[in-house]
Amino acid sequence: MITVIEARKNYGDFAALNDVTLDIPAGSLTALLGPSGSGKSTLLRSIAGLEQLDGGRIVIGGRDVTGVSPQKRGIGFVFQHYAAFKHMTVRDNVAFGLTIRKRPKAEIARKVDDLLEIVGLGGFQHRYPAQLSGGQRQRMALARALAVDPEVLLLDEPFGALDAKVRADLRQWLRRLHDEVHVTTVLVTHDQEEALDVADRIAVLNKGRIEQVGDPVTLYDRPANDFVMSFLGSVARLGGQLVRPHDIALDRSRERAQAQDARVGGSPGVVEAVVERVVRLGFEVRIDLRTDAGVRFAAQVTRAEADALGLVEGETVFARATTAPDAAEIEPALAI
Numbered sequence: 001m002i003t004v005i006e007a008r009k010n011y012g013d014f015a016a017l018n019d020v021t022l023d024i025p026a027g028s029l030t031a032l033l034g035p036s037g038s039g040k041s042t043l044l045r046s047i048a049g050l051e052q053l054d055g056g057r058i059v060i061g062g063r064d065v066t067g068v069s070p071q072k073r074g075i076g077f078v079f080q081h082y083a084a085f086k087h088m089t090v091r092d093n094v095a096f097g098l099t100i101r102k103r104p105k106a107e108i109a110r111k112v113d114d115l116l117e118i119v120g121l122g123g124f125q126h127r128y129p130a131q132l133s134g135g136q137r138q139r140m141a142l143a144r145a146l147a148v149d150p151e152v153l154l155l156d157e158p159f160g161a162l163d164a165k166v167r168a169d170l171r172q173w174l175r176r177l178h179d180e181v182h183v184t185t186v187l188v189t190h191d192q193e194e195a196l197d198v199a200d201r202i203a204v205l206n207k208g209r210i211e212q213v214g215d216p217v218t219l220y221d222r223p224a225n226d227f228v229m230s231f232l233g234s235v236a237r238l239g240g241q242l243v244r245p246h247d248i249a250l251d252r253s254r255e256r257a258q259a260q261d262a263r264v265g266g267s268p269g270v271v272e273a274v275v276e277r278v279v280r281l282g283f284e285v286r287i288d289l290r291t292d293a294g295v296r297f298a299a300q301v302t303r304a305e306a307d308a309l310g311l312v313e314g315e316t317v318f319a320r321a322t323t324a325p326d327a328a329e330i331e332p333a334l335a336i
């Protein structure tokens with residue numbers, strides 16, 4: 001368990017961390033999610049001891065480490081750009097932390113081989129970092145961080161420099177790795193999809209403060225405020241309320257839309273709009289809409305729903321929310 005208690009960090013007049021209090025359960029994979037400049041890296045680096053707090057405390061596994069040096073905190077750290085030792089083989093890079101701790105050679109060899117298997121670099125012991133892909137290098141970095149049996153693994157945008165496909169593969173892989181080794185892991189990311197996909201807990205940061213902490217489903221379905229809702233997925237503003245695009249139903253008939261809408265308590269009402277574009281995104285279809293007042297929003301429906309609706313550009317439709325903030329238990333009514 002990591003506990004951050006009323007952490008404050010200032011850069012001049014600027015408060016990068018503003019009384020942050022956070023519990024990170026032992027064995028969890030927790031994401032620190034927020035926009036650029038929200039304080040994610042500052043919080044991670046403070047947990048690591050790479051930044052000194054101006055106020056507050058950090059407790060790791062029951063030990064107050066606030067004044068303790070990074071080397072003595074029992075952490076492994078992986079950065080976005082991993083600085084590998086270029087002149088050392090993959091095996092020696094991963095062994096580094098064990099070698100400087102003067103562990104017996106046989107133990108090092110066994111452990112490094114095991115770790116390289118776990119991170120999927122079994123056949124790469126004798127390669128040099130320059131002979132690895134970006135994704136392989138980051139996996140080597142993770143193996144190196146894990147080699148010294150850290151109590152806590154801290155990852156600062158570890159896949160940030162890689163392309164989208166490799167990122168998606170690596171986060172699946174990280175999830176499986178975490179299920180296997182169970183080390184308490186904190187992952188900094190600005191990518192909501194990455195956080196929702198990989199983490200079992202997410203702390204959303206904004207301007208040096210924590211907006212909400214919870215599991216991905218709770219944050220997505222029950223965001224504490226508009227910031228969390230907007231940051232965790234796309235939203236549309238419908239009649240003054242924020243609504244997820246896939247929680248919008250469209251109908252050609254105003255009367256039918258109104259009748260269905262009456263079943264959703266506290267809904268923003270029925271909004272008339274013109275179809276600007278119909279965009280097919282594989283299984284889903286996005287319908288870009290514009291109201292008379294010029295407000296643009298999008299609805300997302302399945303391909304079957306889109307086909308049934310048969311909407312064409314320029315046509316007028318009636319949009320309504322299928323869920324309202326306090327009515328999540330009401331069955332979403334059929335779109336048509």
Ligand SMILES: Nc1ncnc2c1ncn2[C@@H]1O[C@H](COP(=O)(O)OP(=O)(O)OP(=O)(O)O)[C@@H](O)[C@H]1O
Nearest residue numbers: 011015016034035036037038039040041042043190
């Ligand atoms: N050494 C520093 N000196 C002055 N200001 C800093 C320093 N480090 C960070 N900051 C400021 O503190 C704020 C938080 O920075 P931090 O790196 O924690 O944000 P972040 O959420 O990790 O953002 P990003 O996703 O862009 O890395 C930013 O506004 C940044 O400019």
